[in-house]
Amino acid sequence: MQEITSLINEELRGGKVNKKETAMRLRPLINKDTIALAQTDPVVGDIEYNFNKAKIYIEWANELKLAAVVFPELFLMGYPVYDIIDRYPSIVQKNIEYLEKLAKLSGKTKVLIGFCEFNRFYIGKRYFNSVAVLADKKIEKIIRKTLLPVYSEFNDARYFQTPEFNPKDRIVQIGSSRAGIVICEENWADKDFFDKPVYSFDPVEEIVKSQNPDFIINCSSSPTRAKKEQLLNNMLSFVSKKHSTPIVYVNQVGAIDNTSFSGSSRCYNNAGEIIARAKSFEEQFFMLQIPAKLPSKGGINQIFSLPSGLEQSLNEQKAFSLDYGPDLERTYLTITISIKDYFAKNGFKRAAIGVSGGLDSSVCTVLLADALGAKNVYAISMPSKITSDESKNDAEELCKNLGVNFLEIPIKEMVEISKNTFSDAFNKIENHWDGRYEKPLTMDNIQARSRAVILWGISNEFKSVIPIATSDKSELYMGYATINGDMSGGFAPIADVTKTKLFALARWLNSNRPQKDAIPRNIINKRPGAELAIDEKTGKPLLAEDALMPYEFLDEIIWRIENLHQTKEEMLKEWFLYEHKNQITNKQKSEWIDKFYARVQTALFKWSIMPPSPIVDSRSINKTEYNQPITSKLKFY
C-alpha cells in the first residue's frame, strides 16, 4: 500500500502518475468498508498548496472506490493558524472557496476535511473550527468543534466560537457503518480517564449514549511531545474500550515553527486494542477497514512501528532519570522533521553553523546534516585565542566524518579590534557613569558575537541560508548563552533538549545512524565549557559546570519544576539522583537551587528573543508553549 503514498509524493513533486492502473491492481484488497486516512502536512495559509494536496488524495480515494478519505483538523487552512485569520479574513474566504472546489471532486467516496468556517451567527467569535463532509459533489454536513483548548501551544478559543452541540448532527454514514465524528480535543474529556478533567462535558460520551454509532472518527492536529504518545495511546484505548466503540484517529504530520506533529494515525477496536497504525513523522495515504466490533487484526490493516522505545514506556515518568532511551528516537525525528519543514516551507535549504568541538554544536551539525543533506551544511570553526587545538581538531574531525563543508575563520583580529575600540570608549564612559563591573563578561561575549556576525554575514551573502543558534535547554535556563552570540540564529534545533539528554542523544546518534561514531568520542567524553574565558584557578578554559553547577543536578531541578511544580522547600526534602552518587551538603544543595532561581530571573529576557526551535519535552520554555512575563519578581519559593 505504501506504493500509493510514493505515487502521491511523485505527483506532488510535479511528476505524471497513472492512477488507474495501480488502482485496478489494488482494488481486490479493498471493499465497501475500506477508508483512507490522509496523514498530511499542510502549510498555514497556503490554501492552494493544501487544496492541491487534498485533491490528489481525494482522486486516489475515488479511484480506489473507498468508502471515505479523512483529513486532519483544519487541514485546508493549515494548523496552527494563529491570528492571521483575524487580520486577513480573506484567507478564510479563500479556504471556503477551495472547500467548494473540493466538494465538486467528491462522489460516492466521502471526504471528511477540516477547514475554517465563518460564524454567521450574531454573537461570538468570528469563526468555527469545523470538519466538512463532502459527498456527491456537495457539502453534505458541517461539524463544529465544541471543546476549544487554550493551554500550552493551543489557542482555539482565541479565534473560534463554541457552537451548539447536538449528538445527532455528528453521525455520518460511511460504507455500511454509522460513524460519530469528533474533532481533536473532543476526545480528551473522559471523566474516568482524567483525574481532573478540564471540561464539564464529554462529546464522545454524549454521541455514544444517544446515537450508538458503529465507530468514532477523530480528526486531529495534535502536536507531538515527550510522553504524549503514551498518554494518547492510553486515552484512546481506554475510551474505545469503556464505550465498547472503536475509534479511528487521523492526525496531522510535519512541523510549523516550534510545533511538530508525528502523524501516527491509528485505529482501536472496541476492546481498546490497536488494530492499525500509520507511520510516524511521514505523510501517508493509510488505508484501513472500518472497524467492526472486535475485528481481527491483519488484512489490509497494518501496524507500523512507533519510534523505538515508546512502546516499552507507556506510562508517565514518575522520577527524574538519566535513562532517556525511550525518548531519543522521537526526539531525533521531532527535531529533524522540524528543521526540514522550517527550511522547506520558508524557502531555505542550507544552514551555516559555528562548530566549536563542543557537544551542542556537534549534535546540531549531525541533525542538520541528516535533515538537509551534508552538502547543505557549512560548518565554520571560528577559533579565538582561548580555543584549544583539541577543540579545533574535534570539530574538524566531526565535519570530515559527516561530509559537511568545513571552513576555519579565525576571529582573533575581529576580537582584537573590538577590544581596542572598547577599552578607550569604556574609559571615557567611566567619566560619567559609575558601576563598572570588576569582572565583566564583555570580552567573553565579544567572541560569541563576532562568530554570530560571521554566520549572519554568510546568510546575507549566499542565498537560502539560515544561521543556526546552538543553545541547549539547560544553558538557556541558566541564561548561559550570549545575546547576539551563540543564542542568535534563524533556528535553534536543541533549545528544548537538556544537557544530560544531549549526551544521551549524541551516544544514540553514534550507535543508531547508518554511519556509526560520526561524533568523535572526545567530544562526548570531555566536560563542556564555552571556551570564552580562562578559569583563574586552573589556568584552563572555564568549565560550564564550574560556572554553573553539575548538569545532572541542574537538569533534575528543571525536571522537578516543569513536571512536579516543586518549590525549593520541597526539593530540599527529596533526594536528587546526583546525591546518590555524590556527597553534597544541604547548604550546597540550597545554594545551587538559589543560584538556579536567581539565574532564571535574568534569563527570561533571553527566552523571549529566541528563534524558532522544536518543542520536544512535555514542558518547555519555548514561548509558543510557555508564556512568561519578563517583568516579574518570581519569589518561586
Place this chain on the structure above:
Amino acid sequence: MQEITSLINEELRGGKVNKKETAMRLRPLINKDTIALAQTDPVVGDIEYNFNKAKIYIEWANELKLAAVVFPELFLMGYPVYDIIDRYPSIVQKNIEYLEKLAKLSGKTKVLIGFCEFNRFYIGKRYFNSVAVLADKKIEKIIRKTLLPVYSEFNDARYFQTPEFNPKDRIVQIGSSRAGIVICEENWADKDFFDKPVYSFDPVEEIVKSQNPDFIINCSSSPTRAKKEQLLNNMLSFVSKKHSTPIVYVNQVGAIDNTSFSGSSRCYNNAGEIIARAKSFEEQFFMLQIPAKLPSKGGINQIFSLPSGLEQSLNEQKAFSLDYGPDLERTYLTITISIKDYFAKNGFKRAAIGVSGGLDSSVCTVLLADALGAKNVYAISMPSKITSDESKNDAEELCKNLGVNFLEIPIKEMVEISKNTFSDAFNKIENHWDGRYEKPLTMDNIQARSRAVILWGISNEFKSVIPIATSDKSELYMGYATINGDMSGGFAPIADVTKTKLFALARWLNSNRPQKDAIPRNIINKRPGAELAIDEKTGKPLLAEDALMPYEFLDEIIWRIENLHQTKEEMLKEWFLYEHKNQITNKQKSEWIDKFYARVQTALFKWSIMPPSPIVDSRSINKTEYNQPITSKLKFY
C-alpha cells in the same frame, strides 16, 4: 486630596508618615459614602511588594473612615500573570496567604481587591480570577469573573475557570448603598452597544435586572491602546445610562513588558455623565462619593484631565489621517511609563543608545531622557564611512540639547576587519556553494551589527544598562531592520509607532516639552535613510523611501490592514491619502502593495525576535498582542 497620594508614595519609598494628623484634617470632607479607588501599579508575582502597597492604601482608607477602598483586578498577584501561575502554583498559594493578612487589616472600611483563587472544584481550569471583599478582619465574600477574554493581549481562559453566575452573589453593601460588583470584561458585553457582541450573556444586565443595585463597581486591569479611551468612555457612559445605574470603574496603572495601563479610573452617573475621573498614567489614592442617582458634580469628586486631544476625539477613526494630534500625548505617556516601569521593575536604570542623527534614534533618545533622566542615557554616535558630517552634527546637537551623555566611537576599523575576514571566507565558501548574491546586504548589515556589538558591550561592562533597539513600526513591517543590528536591544521604545506618526511625535515633543525644540529641525526635515549604503543613482546615501515606498503610502497600507482588514483588490479600489497629493499610476500602486506583502512575508521572523516594546496602536505586530506563524504562505489577497 493629592496630598494623600504623595504621602503614600513617600511611605512606599521608605519614609515615615503620620497618617493621623492628615486624616483628621481631611475628615470633614468625607462622609459615610466616600470611597477610595486605589489606582495602583503592581509587580507580577511579587506578592510581598503588592501586599505592602495594598496595606498602605488600606491603612489610609481605615484612617479616613471611608466606606470602602477598591483595587484593580488581580492586584495582589499582579497582571498580566501569564503561565507562571501554572508552573509555580506556590506563587498562588502565597497570594492566598497574603490575602488573609490583608483581611486582618480590614475593619469597617471594606476592601475590594483582585487576587488569584484556587479552583477547588473537581472540574476545569486550576484557578479563578476573583475579587475578595474584606471586612471586619474577614473575607466577607468572593466574586469570580465569568467572562474570560482570549484575544489581543488577553489570555484569561488559559488559566481561569468560568464559574457559575448568580447575580445575588454580586451585591455588596457599601456605605448606605448596595453595590453590584463586576470584573473588567464583565462590563463589555452590552448587546445594544456592540454590533457583534462576543458573549451571549451580559453580567451587568443580569445584576441590574434581578438585584437593582444602587451602582456598579468594576474592578479592571484594562490596557491602554489607541482609541481605547474613546471606546471605554462611550461604553461605560452608554451602559450606565441604559440601565440608569451609576458605574464606578477602577483601573490598574503602569506597565508590564509590552502592556501598559493608563489608570484613568472614573465614575459615571445614571445619566451616563462622567462625574469623577482620576489621573492618567499615575498611581493615585482617588476618593469619590458613592454615586447616588444623578448626583451633582463637584464636592469631593474631581475630574482630572485626560492626555490632551483624547476628549476631542471620542469617535473611532474611519479613514487614514496624518493628523495624529489626538493620540500624541497618550503615545508619549504610554512609551515613557513603559520605559520607566520596565527599567525599574527589572532593576535597570540606564540606557545605551546609538544616535545616528536620524529620526528614529532621536525620538528614542528624547523618550529615554524623559523617562530615565538625561544623565542615565548614554548616546553613542558610531559613524562609518558612509555617515555624513551633517548626521554626526545633528546627533551631537540633539544630545547637547537634552543633556544626555554623548560619545563618538567610530566603527570604521571594526567594519574594515570584518570586511577583510569576510572577503577571503566568502571566496572559499563559493567553492562549495552556489547562489552568491550579486548585490548582497552583507556590508550594510556589518555596520549595524558592529554598532550593536558596542551597545551590548557597554551593557556588559557597566551595571544596570539596557541597550536600545530603535526600529520603528513602518520599517519593521518592511523588514527594513538588521538582525543583531538596529533591531537588537533590551527594549524597543518605538516599535509600534509608524514613521509618519513619528514625525508628528517629534514635532509634538519639540512644542510640548518644557524644553522647546530639543530635536534639531534638520532631523525632522530631512528624508530618512539608514546611511548603510550608497544609492548608485545619486552617489549619496540611499534614502529609505527610495528603497521602500513613500512612508505616507506605506503607513496607509498598514492602517488599512490593521483596522479594516482590506485585501489588495479592496485597496486598489480606494483613494489613498497619498494619491490626493501625488499622481501615481495604478500600476505603481499595485507594485507598492505587492512589495508590501512580499516584504512582510520575510519580516515575520524579525517580529518574532523583537525585544519588549510598548503596544501603542489599536492593532500591532507586537507578539504579545498579535500571534503569527513564521512558517506560512500568506496569499493575502
